[in-house]
Amino acid sequence: MPLQLQNIKKSYREPDGNILPVLNVESFSLEQGEQVVLVGESGGGKTTLLNAISGITTVDSGKVIVDGVDLTRLPEAGRDRFRAERIGIVFQTFNLLPAFSALENVLLGMTFAGRSDRDFARQLLERVGLGKRLSHRPPQLSVGEQQRVAVARALANRPRLMLADEPTASVDIANQNTILSLLRETCSEHGVSLLLVTHSHDVAEQFDRVEQLANFNKPEVHA
């Protein structure tokens, strides 16, 4: 199973010293190849949840099991390596490196995982319709094209799990549908499970499995 969350709790210490409980999820899982959209209000903990799943953030208690590995048992360096090797991430603001070409950005997604395969990088960019933009740097690409590079980069390490955090929030409606279709199609072509978070009901209705974060996340004050 690509993802299992068990009894995870997470709170932040706010600047005034108060504890803000953000996550309290008893159980959540994804089947291999499944595509799930998670809908939640602003401030509801969507990004925190994705960061916990990718190991960017630690949880206070519980288990985050990705591809059979409990990330809560790994030190930070181990979580970083695991993320580079097995998880693809598409961010709202793309997070491309502006000084590098589209092809180099995709190759960098492989380098962190210890691989480099120019042919596969080129194939991925062709797949997202950017075969003629390999040498363009992000500032020379349209916003929609930049997000398509980000989709290609997220697939570069051949991940088992793809996480997408509001991937269409920065693009217009025409690009929204292109990018969502590309993400969904490429994940299914590569057998990658997809967890996408959004506050948009338009985006959510394109998925078969729609989960409301508030239905299974019940933050509460805990020690």
Ligand SMILES: Nc1ncnc2c1ncn2[C@@H]1O[C@H](COP(=O)(O)OP(=O)(O)OP(=O)(O)O)[C@@H](O)[C@H]1O
């Ligand atoms: N590092 C932090 N320290 C303290 N509080 C934080 C921190 N990061 C997030 N928060 C708080 O935790 C709550 C959840 O934040 P999170 O970013 O996970 O929400 P979200 O559902 O992704 O929101 P949005 O849709 O607006 O991006 C918010 O109230 C936020 O202010």
